Amino acid sequence: MEVTLKKHHTHAGEKKKPGDKIDVDATTAKWLADCGVIDKEEISSGSAGKTVANPK
Numbered sequence: 701m702e703v704t705l706k707k708h709h710t711h712a713g714e715k716k717k718p719g720d721k722i723d724v725d726a727t728t729a730k731w732l733a734d735c736g737v738i739d740k741e742e743i744s745s746g747s748a749g750k751t752v753a754n755p756k
Contacts, residue, residue, distance in 0.1 A: 703738045
């Protein structure tokens with residue numbers, strides 16, 4: 701899922717700034733929200749924790 705950072709963060713070895721978007725899995729999104737790096741609304745409105753069917 702794509703999330704928007706609200707604080708500086710290092711992702712995959714790259715320094716990111718507030719407003720940057722990164723792709724993370726649901727577990728990482730929850731951790732980032734718990735740490736205050738992204739808004740909790742990002743995971744409640746996204747697909748965090750949901751199973752997505754394979755469209756193939």
